[in-house]
Amino acid sequence: MSAGKLHTVAGQPTGNRIKAVAAFGGVQIESDESWEFGVTNKSPEWLAKFPYGKIPAFECASGLNLYETIAIARYIASLSKNSLLGTTPEEAAQVDQWVSFGDTELFANGSFVRYMLNGKYPYSKPIDNYYRERNARSLKCLESHLANRTYLVSERITLADISVASVLKVQFSWLVDTAERAALPNTVRFFETVSNQPAIKAVWGDSVYVDKAPQYCKFKYNEELTLTFMSSNQIGGFFNRLEASRKYLFGSMGVLGEPNNSVIAGCFICRGPEYKPVLDVAPDWESYDFEPVNLENEADKAYFEAALAWDLEIDGKKWADGKNTLALGRELSHSGCAFGGTVSSLLLSGADMYYINGPRHAVGISRKKP
Template sequence: MSSIGTLWTVPAQGKGKRIVAAAAFAGLSVDPPASYEHYVDNKKPEFLEKFPHGKIPAFESKDGFKLFEGSAIAEYVSSLAPNSTLLGSNKEERALISQWISFADSEIDANVTFIVQLLRGTLTPYNKPMHTTFNERTIRSLKTLEKHLSTRTFLVTERITLADISVAQSIQRAVSVNVDAALRAELPNVIRHLETVINHPLLKEVFGPIEYVEKALQFVPPPKEKKEVKPAPAPAPKAEKKPKKEEAEEEDDDLVPKEEPKAKNPLDSLPKSTLNLEDWKRAYSNKDTRGPGGSLEWFYENNDKEGYSVWRVDFKYNNELTQTFMSSNQIGGFFNRLEASRKYLFGSVGVLGATNDSIITGALILRGQDVKAVVDVAPDWESYEYKKLDLDNAEDKAFFEGALAWDLEIDGKKWVDGKNFK
């Protein structure tokens, strides 16, 4: 890729990531400075001479053009490769792209930043009402985004634009701070969009893995300083019971509510299995599904029929399905709501058929022999039917392999889209 200039930024953070992603998608690259220490180098005279406000990200092109403000740099970088589709093809698309970039900055990124600063105490002493307000603003914005994405794959056009990269960068940060498992279950299209964008081959390395938070981060008060215990005066008559005061102070400390220990999941008490589910997920992700040395061969060699079971899952209300992409989104929503069982479950579920004539079906590999114990973390688990598969049965085995290979066909309905739960 051709380098277009130097970018001063904090590695893999914030709008710097957005700029690097835009460059990579456009087939370009930006170089980091020879060395950079944040809050030090951007206050030095030589930096301020180029960028008087001292802000980063900051960019200098090969011919000396200088620019700061992350969104402006990302737009400029995108404009250097007009065939990349990043800025749209007409003035209306470009305006909509700018709209969603601004929305990501002001309605998502800004509120998440305020929450992080509150939790760290760098904005102001922690204030619960402020935290609640910023969180509510974030949720409102995400609901707007969810509604918009419910009828389309990307934000503006049928391809990735700078708007999609900008929103994905903001959402990737949000899901590590305050968009927890419960909230993600309400945002299947937002999560689908995030995962689609950051897993694009040109963007995957820039964005890196998503770090989903199970519960939204909460403020943890700093530990109280222990009072220095002064030596007691020399014993005097009737002073034997003086330590009672110290005991009372210790009792007061016990009045501070202690966090309840988390209840152990009964699945953790099952006998140890020879099949490591995380190893299987890696094998499935990195190998061809069928053929010698494929992931199916790996599974059969390592399967533990006592520790794990294989199930067919079918949506009960296929007659209500319309657009196949919406059915795929529904699978994504179901998988999001299974987040609490991620360590016990693998799934490959797809949409078979065509618009207004499709079904949702697939296969699950789960810990133990009781499907309910694993899937009832999802509120809508009863919208699906579950049948245990016997892999010694040729028909069950063919269904299982077809679901994992995404080439399953049932009654003339072919696999058109799918999701994996890994």
């Protein structure tokens, strides 16, 4: 019988952790991946069950509604016959210690670095260094703990191992690179042992190891994009940081593709001949490559129109979610559209077309190629 229904989205690392605990522990659960950011978590039905609005969330067969990854994973582990929570109070305490370590030390450190690189937080070299050093310290502690142990707590896999390995899986894929991993042989061996357990591997798939950790301005953005709704948040953050230029530009950007295989692309229309002074108010503007759009060129024109219409498709990746910058206030007149020459002037906001008088400069935008 199913222990309940997990709400997550495909590829969510914390959702995958919970699924791995269930699979390894022999606990049957259902999984509902239809959750949509900004839609499901705004619906009264969802909020009545999960007032915080976030995933993972779990509807227990007993009727209890749970959220927070640690609580859900622990609950499912408690239903397993495999003593995933330890067999003595001392073991149970150590399981909690390592679960906490994985999330509040490793995962948190990596998140700060990630948020600065993807523009969610303003970039600061000293803060970037600080969190990379903190992460290195956490990894060193893990490495020395594993020097004479196969698993973190006992001779058998516990929730601690699956939790910490799920965080390592993320970190090894983008932050902890070949050079850093070379100094962590025990941690890599531990990660391989846990993630290659057949039940876990069936959920997590093959491991991905980053060769060179990203640095600011060299970040391999599209590879970093995992969940499309997170990428969409990233666009929202970028647009917020463009606020000081809102009278000077219109933008339409989208996430194209699927979880773990997506790109960010779109177009901007900027007042004046130069896009740099309009866009560089956002500290993360350098995260994007900008190229002028030549509307005489059929391919450019098709790209531009599709980006405005939210049906751009690149290399088979279809538009999944989009955002427009705020409308240009008083400059807009709702009088149809005009095309031609050096364009400038077509704006699409929702289903409405807008025409702006005066010369504008259009630039396409695409995520930097790795």
